[in-house]
Structures are given as structure tokens and as C-alpha cells.
Amino acid sequence: MILARVDGHVVTSIGHPSLKAQKIVLCTPVDEEGLATGSPIAALDPIGAGQHSRVFITTDGSWSQNTLHDETSPIRNQIMGLVDAPKAS
Amino acid sequence: MKVGKVIGKVTLSHADSGFRGGRFILVAPQGAKELTGKNPRGFSDNWTLVAYDNLGAGEGDDILYVEGAEAMQPFDYRTPLDAISVALIDTYRYEPPTE
Numbered sequence: 001m002i003l004a005r006v007d008g009h010v011v012t013s014i015g016h017p018s019l020k021a022q023k024i025v026l027c028t029p030v031d032e033e034g035l036a037t038g039s040p041i042a043a044l045d046p047i048g049a050g051q052h053s054r055v056f057i058t059t060d061g062s063w064s065q066n067t068l069h070d071e072t073s074p075i076r077n078q079i080m081g082l083v084d085a086p087k088a089s
Numbered sequence: 090m091k092v093g094k095v096i097g098k099v100t101l102s103h104a105d106s107g108f109r110g111g112r113f114i115l116v117a118p119q120g121a122k123e124l125t126g127k128n129p130r131g132f133s134d135n136w137t138l139v140a141y142d143n144l145g146a147g148e149g150d151d152i153l154y155v156e157g158a159e160a161m162q163p164f165d166y167r168t169p170l171d172a173i174s175v176a177l178i179d180t181y182r183y184e185p186p187t188e
Contacts, residue, residue: 008124008183010092010153014144015176016163024153024176026092026183028121039120039135040183042090042153052186061159072163074155074175077090 001080002041002057005030006049010042018073025049025079027057043077044068054083090153090175092119094132095146099139107168111143114174116154124183140172151178 004027012019023045029038034054043057044064057077058064064075093116101113116139117132140154153176160173 005185007185008181010176010181011179012153012176013179015153019176024090026124026181028185036121036185039118040092040124042092051184061157061162065162072165074159074162074173075090076155076157076159 002027002029002059003032003083004028004041004043004055004057005034005036006045006051006053006055006079007040008051009045016074018068018070018075022046022068023048027055027079030054041077043079044075045079047079047082049079049082055079056081056083090155092124092178092181093117093138093140093152093154093174094119094123095148095150095152096132096137097148105169107164107166108141108170111141113139114142114146116140116152116172116174119151121183121185124181125185138172140174141170142174144174144177146174146177151181152176153178 097115
């Protein structure tokens with residue numbers, strides 16, 4: 001799973017059928033200090049995370065097939081939760 | 090899923106029969122600089138990848154693509170595929186906070 005920050009969103013009309021009516025956000029992977037650590041990732045957002053909120057994202061495709069009720073879905077990334085205060089110790 | 094820009098296509102004369110119905114496109118991965126418009130070239134120096142496309146993505150289009158074993162999930166038979174376009178992007182917004 002990846003710690004990330006929501007930095008934007010994507011609007012699509014043509015795509016895999018399992019993406020229909022799904023909100024897709026663009027997230028930047030961040031470290032525990034909140035600094036960007038990689039290239040943006042697009043992820044499904046079933047919880048409605050706001051702009052610049054800290055989230056964590058799963059990269060497990062079979063989980064997305066589960067929640068989308070579609071075994072043919074190629075989607076991998078999905079927001080799993082909002083992070084209040086990440087702390088590395 | 091990641092954002093990529095279609096920069097070309099790949100034409101094959103012989104291909105695995107499982108690939109029928111689609112075509113292959115060349116995709117330049119889009120990083121933060123490209124999404125915020127800070128790269129005047131419009132596409133990154135990252136490795137260009139070849140992805141399967143059955144949505145009809147054209148050159149210059151922004152797409153979402155998936156890399157990895159999940160790319161073959163839409164098929165009801167096994168294919169040796171590990172990158173596929175999953176959506177054509179109409180519009181996007183990408184605004185990282187200014188650090």
C-alpha cells in the first residue's frame with residue numbers, strides 16, 4: 001500500500017465498463033513528511049477524499065475486482081482510507 | 090493506473106492470436122512536470138511503453154493505463170499482456186500544493 005496525497009482528478013467518458021460512475025483521483029505518493037516521492041498515480045476514490053488530503057492506496061487488483069463486482073476489471077489502485085497523522089518511529 | 094500520452098502506434102504483421110480486436114500503442118508516462126505543464130515538450134523522458142488498446146486512443150490523447158498482471162483481466166482467455174489502456178481522459182486537474 002502507498003501513502004499519497006490527493007492532488008487532482010480525472011474525467012473520462014470512454015473506458016473500461018467497470019470504471020462507469022467511479023470517481024478517479026490523481027494522487028502523488030508522499031513520504032511521512034508529506035514530500036512527493038514519485039510520479040502521480042490515478043486511483044478510484046470510493047470514500048470521497050478532498051483535494052490535498054492524505055490517503056493510502058492499495059495496489060491490489062483483486063480487491064478492486066471485488067468492490068467493483070467485476071472480475072474482468074483491470075483496475076489496480078483504490079483509496080483505502082484517509083490518514084490523520086502519519087508517524088514514523 | 091497511471092496517466093500516459095499516446096505518442097505512436099505499433100503495427101504487427103504476426104501476433105499472438107489472443108491479441109485480436111485491439112491494437113498496440115506507444116505510451117509516454119506522464120509525470121508531475123508534464124501534468125502541471127512545466128515540461129514544454131509535453132511528454133517525459135521516462136521509458137516509453139507499449140500498451141494494448143481497444144478503446145481507440147489516438148496520437149496525442151491522454152489515457153489511463155494499467156501495468157502488471159491485472160492488464161489481462163478483461164480477457165476471458167490467458168494473454169501475455171502486461172500493459173493496457175483502461176480509459177481515455179477527457180479532462181484532468183492536477184495541482185500539487187506549492188512547497
